[in-house]
Amino acid sequence: MAASIPIFDAFKGAAGERNLDADLGDSILFRTMKDAVVQYQANMRAGSAHTKVRGELAGHKRKPWKQKKTGRARHGDRRSPLWVGGATVFGPRNSRRWHYKLPRKQRLAALRSALAGKLQDGEVKEITGLSFEAPSSKAVRPILAECAPHGTSLILLTSRDETLWKSFRNFPRTSVKTADEVNAYDLLASKWVLAQEGALDVVLERVGVKA
Secondary structure, three states: OEEEEEEEEOOOEEEEEEEEEOOOOOOOOHHHHHHHHHHHHHHOOOOOOOOOOHHHOOOOOOOOOOOOOOOOOOOOOOOOOOOOOOOOOOOOOOOOOOOOOOOHHHHHHHHHHHHHHHHHOOOEEEEEOOOOOOOOHHHHHHHHHHHOOOOOEEEEEOOOOHHHHHHHOOOOOEEEEEOOOOOHHHHHOOOEEEEEOOHHHHHHHHOOOOO
């Protein structure tokens, strides 16, 4: 597919367009992207919800009253689920693990389709000159205001850069990823993809496409 990507200079503003001609497939694989998103969301689940059974509750095990001749229902102890503060029946336990992995080729196919969808919708922009000597939120604020005026944004870096990460991290609804770790979920979860110069080429190389 051929796409025209707006180029934005970090210090000078709009700087033209880049023509990207890459074979990202004949169609967007929506089911594959859905499977990838479900996998990434499942892997983020902590699985820490935990309720106590009778044996895990503190306290005595005495009968609250004798079995017969009280006129009241019989009870064994106050750990019963019938009592306030008692055990929970069939509650969530933290013994379940949600993690699983899709085949690598399927994950890359989902990433390729997600990128194709973003390019097709015109939601990808390339930022040149994105380099600072020290972290500066003031320097990146006009970049976000111009390139991502509304919605969430993903800052795509060519490699790990602590200075840029610290510059963008305080802005709400903004995430920072490197091109070698970004996945389909990251692209689909953000409205705008602001790619540092060279980052898109790294992603295309990962999915086996030559620009």
